[in-house]
Amino acid sequence: MTTLIARTVSKACLPIIILFSVSLLLAGHDNPGGGFIGGVMFATAVSLMYVVFGLNYIEALYNNNWDKWFGIGLLVASLTGIGAMLFGYNFLRSMSIYATLPLVGSTKIISTTFFDIGVYLVVIGGLLYIFKSMGEDK
Amino acid sequence: MILMEHVPIILIALPIIFGALTIFFRSRSALQKALNIGVFSFLLLLSMVLLFHVWENGILVYEVGQWGKYGILLVADLLGAGMVVLSSLISLMAMIYATDYMDRKALDSTFFPLFNLMVAGLNGIFLTGDIFNMFVFFEVLVLSSCGLIVLTGRGDHTKMADKLEAIFKYLILNMVSIILMLVAIASLYATVGTLNMADIAVRIAFLADAQALPWHIHVIAMMFIVVFGYKAALFPLHFWLADVHPSAPAPIHAMLSGMVIKVGVYGILRVHYLMFSDALFMLQPILIFLSLITIAVGATSAIGQYDLKRLLAYSSVSQIGYVLLGVGMGTAYALTAAIVYLVNHAIAKSMLFLATGETLYHAGTKDMRKMGGFASSAPFLCTIFLIGSMSIAGLPPAGGFFAKFLLFDAGLSAQFYIPIAIALIFAIFTLFYLFRTWLTIFWGGVKSQKSGRSHTRNPTPAIKFALSMLACVVIFIGVYPEPLIVLSNTIAGQLLDPQPYITAVLERGVR
Numbered sequence: 001m002t003t004l005i006a007r008t009v010s011k012a013c014l015p016i017i018i019l020f021s022v023s024l025l026l027a028g029h030d031n032p033g034g035g036f037i038g039g040v041m042f043a044t045a046v047s048l049m050y051v052v053f054g055l056n057y058i059e060a061l062y063n064n065n066w067d068k069w070f071g072i073g074l075l076v077a078s079l080t081g082i083g084a085m086l087f088g089y090n091f092l093r094s095m096s097i098y099a100t101l102p103l104v105g106s107t108k109i110i111s112t113t114f115f116d117i118g119v120y121l122v123v124i125g126g127l128l129y130i131f132k133s134m135g136e137d138k
Numbered sequence: 139m140i141l142m143e144h145v146p147i148i149l150i151a152l153p154i155i156f157g158a159l160t161i162f163f164r165s166r167s168a169l170q171k172a173l174n175i176g177v178f179s180f181l182l183l184l185s186m187v188l189l190f191h192v193w194e195n196g197i198l199v200y201e202v203g204q205w206g207k208y209g210i211l212l213v214a215d216l217l218g219a220g221m222v223v224l225s226s227l228i229s230l231m232a233m234i235y236a237t238d239y240m241d242r243k244a245l246d247s248t249f250f251p252l253f254n255l256m257v258a259g260l261n262g263i264f265l266t267g268d269i270f271n272m273f274v275f276f277e278v279l280v281l282s283s284c285g286l287i288v289l290t291g292r293g294d295h296t297k298m299a300d301k302l303e304a305i306f307k308y309l310i311l312n313m314v315s316i317i318l319m320l321v322a323i324a325s326l327y328a329t330v331g332t333l334n335m336a337d338i339a340v341r342i343a344f345l346a347d348a349q350a351l352p353w354h355i356h357v358i359a360m361m362f363i364v365v366f367g368y369k370a371a372l373f374p375l376h377f378w379l380a381d382v383h384p385s386a387p388a389p390i391h392a393m394l395s396g397m398v399i400k401v402g403v404y405g406i407l408r409v410h411y412l413m414f415s416d417a418l419f420m421l422q423p424i425l426i427f428l429s430l431i432t433i434a435v436g437a438t439s440a441i442g443q444y445d446l447k448r449l450l451a452y453s454s455v456s457q458i459g460y461v462l463l464g465v466g467m468g469t470a471y472a473l474t475a476a477i478v479y480l481v482n483h484a485i486a487k488s489m490l491f492l493a494t495g496e497t498l499y500h501a502g503t504k505d506m507r508k509m510g511g512f513a514s515s516a517p518f519l520c521t522i523f524l525i526g527s528m529s530i531a532g533l534p535p536a537g538g539f540f541a542k543f544l545l546f547d548a549g550l551s552a553q554f555y556i557p558i559a560i561a562l563i564f565a566i567f568t569l570f571y572l573f574r575t576w577l578t579i580f581w582g583g584v585k586s587q588k589s590g591r592s593h594t595r596n597p598t599p600a601i602k603f604a605l606s607m608l609a610c611v612v613i614f615i616g617v618y619p620e621p622l623i624v625l626s627n628t629i630a631g632q633l634l635d636p637q638p639y640i641t642a643v644l645e646r647g648v649r
Contacts, residue, residue, distance in 0.1 A: 071161030071251075078155045081147075091147040092203040 002052050010052045017045035028116045029094075030108075035116035039123025046124075047131050055135045066132060070125030077118025080111060145188045146200045146212040149181060149222060149261045157254035170250050171237040178233045181257070182226040189219040193625075197642035199267070211334065213267030215639055216629045217477075221264040221404055224481055225397045227611070228488045229257050232396075235492050235604040236291070236389035239499075244289035244387075255282040256393065263401055267643055269326070269409070270333045273319055276369075279401070280312045283394060291387035293499030304385035311378050315368040322361035325354065336643035339413045339636060346416040359414040359421060363406065370402025372462060373432040376455045380439070383454070384447035388495020391447065395454045396488030400480055403461050407473075411633040418468065425466030430560050432459030437567035444506045446494055449575060450487070456568065457483050457530065463561060464545050469552045473630035475544035478622055482529060482537040482615055489608035490526035493519055496597050496605075497579065506575065511584035518597060520580040522605045527572040529612045532565060537615030544623070 021041035028034030049058055084093040096110035156177050163170050192198055192214055200212040214222075233253065240249055259279035266272050287308065288301050327333055329352060330341040345351045364375070371379040383394050406425075410418060436456025443449035461483065464476025500516050501509045513520045529536035532543075542565060549558035597605070615622055632638060 067161055071158045074154060074158035074161075078151055078158065081151060082155070085144060085147075090201055090204045091144070091151065094203065 006052050010048050025120050029110050029112040035119030036123055039120040042124050043127040066125045066128040069121045073118045073121025077115050080115040146214045146265045150258050153254040153258035157251045160250040164246055167245050174250055178230040182230050185222040185226040189223050192219045199642055199646055211267035212265045218264045222261050224484055225260045228396045231604040231608050232389040232392050234600050238598045238600045239291045241290050252282045252285045268333050269335050284309055286390045287386040293495040294387045295504045296385050301385045304382045307378050308382040315365050319365040322358050325358050336640040356417050359417040362409050366402040366405035370399050370458050371455050373428045380448055380451045383451045392488035392491040396484045412636045422466050422468050426557055429459045429462035433564045437564040440571045445504050446506050467552055470630045472548040474626045475548040477626035478544055479541040482541040486526050486529035486612050493522045506578050509579045510582040513580040525609045527576050531569040531572050535616050537612050540619045
């Protein structure tokens with residue numbers, strides 16, 4: 001059983017780590033960061049919860065099939081590539097537009113982001129699936 | 139034709155997409171089976187279209203992501219496209235076989251996604267024109283095949299603990315070889331400053347012409363021999379194969395021994411004949427020497443085995459030695475023979491492994507000494523096993539005859555008398571251990587001490603279909619080898635003169 005300090009601190013850390021991982025994901029195409037590193041960070045946040053609170057406790061709250069995340073991510077990433085082919089370009093050709101979004105203002109929207117989101121989900125799904133299966137007694 | 143140029147990437151992307159999709163249909167076995175057989179048939183069709191296109195119109199180059207001249211390329215030349223056809227054929231048959239062979243638990247969990255990813259890795263290795271991407275696809279291949287080895291099928295009498303031990307060996311030793319490959323690629327990149335294989339070939343040739351070839355290029359070439367030799371189970375690096383391959387269920391065993399060890403041969407053909415043609419004079423004697431020891435060690439180890447799967451695994455080690463002997467001799471004729479041998483061994487060996495899986499299910503044990511007289515209870519398996527043994531041993535009506543004949547003839551015409559003499563002696567060993575196996579299992583009296591788990595049920599129609607299709611291909615190669623020999627001869631010509639490959643990659647119009 002972990003201490004009260006560990007539980008309180010990890011509760012406070014969880015949203016910060018997840019927000020940071022999302023910011024890494026969205027920065028990926030221009031700045032340091034990207035789908036892989038963001039995904040690893042998300043997975044560490046969730047595995048921190050698993051370690052601090054125990055697998056059974058977390059599963060009672062929120063039971064997740066992480067392999068589904070893996071599948072969705074792989075699908076998103078590869079369909080981004082196929083999407084470029086539908087527009088008559090080669091596989092994974094990237095494309096960017098500038099758009100004005102509410103709240104954010106002028107933003108560069110680039111198709112690589114979708115590929116990165118796919119990678120993000122693949123990494124989360126893969127790592128947490130392995131982590132969870134290692135933790136379960138079967 | 140606009141769609142034609144996308145075919146190389148579709149061959150890689152389609153299995154990845156279906157690898158993802160099959161995760162969502164896990165519990166629906168019937169849908170999974172139909173879907174996957176459909177996809178793999180489509181891939182076989184597509185790869186044959188690609189081979190014909192390359193044969194008619196020359197090398198096809200595809201820029202992934204259109205990053206211009208220095209982006210990541212897929213290059214479909216005759217060797218790559220031909221290997222993709224071979225792997226698509228074997229994976230389709232293994233998939234058809236597996237739908238009836240694998241346990242329900244395996245089919246419902248990870249079999250289909252991982253099999254798709256493994257095929258994506260194989261196709262990627264054969265089609266990429268970029269050495270680092272080859273490394274990435276090696277990783278995809280290794281990790282997905284690890285997951286496949288632990289699954290169980292109905293003729294699979296390996297304990298889970300043994301499987302996990304085998305996986306551990308496979309994973310750790312493969313990681314060592316893959317790190318070695320990474321070091322070799324990094325040193326190459328530091329020396330010539332590019333990862334595109336055609337570009338590397340041009341720059342190394344330029345350095346060699348200027349008499350400025352750094353000595354460590356030879357070391358890098360050796361490191362690649364170790365990496366690919368590890369994959370292909372070349373002599374000092376063959377020890378893992380006999381533990382790992384027999385632990386896998388039959389369809390995966392067929393894929394591993396049929397296609398995955400051929401990846402090493404493909405790597406040597408591609409990397410050394412394209413990039414290190416200036417270092418070949420030094421590597422060829424080493425390859426010939428090691429492949430002869432591989433032949434000898436594989437054949438003698440196979441003779442002492444009573445475990446059917448281990449015997450065939452050692453036989454694979456021995457046979458891959460013949461292929462590498464042809465690769466090492468290095469004349470156009472010898473390369474032709476090596477490629478014919480590779481194709482024949484891939485098809486016949488995977489057929490033999492698939493038949494073995496069904497035989498073991500029939501027998502209820504994996505010890506050959508407890509089997510006997512199956513010719514009356516399983517005549518179909520008896521025939522398939524005979525055709526496979528004849529092909530591997532090199533008897534005339536099957537494809538192996540031409541493979542062995544061409545190899546020995548090529549060796550004699552290039553005046554490699556002693557290596558050919560040694561190879562010939564161990565060819566007789568092959569004949570001996572395969573036919574002894576066949577006689578023990580299928581002839582003789584029926585052994586009464588069946589362990590109560592034996593199954594008299596004949597193979598199901600899907601399994602019969604897969605086995606007889608492969609048998610037809612083996613017989614077809616044996617009866618009418620002309621197209622295969624012409625194709626292999628052209629491939630050998632392209633390997634020895636890589637200028638068309640380099641021209642196609644480097645002097646193409648950038649879109």
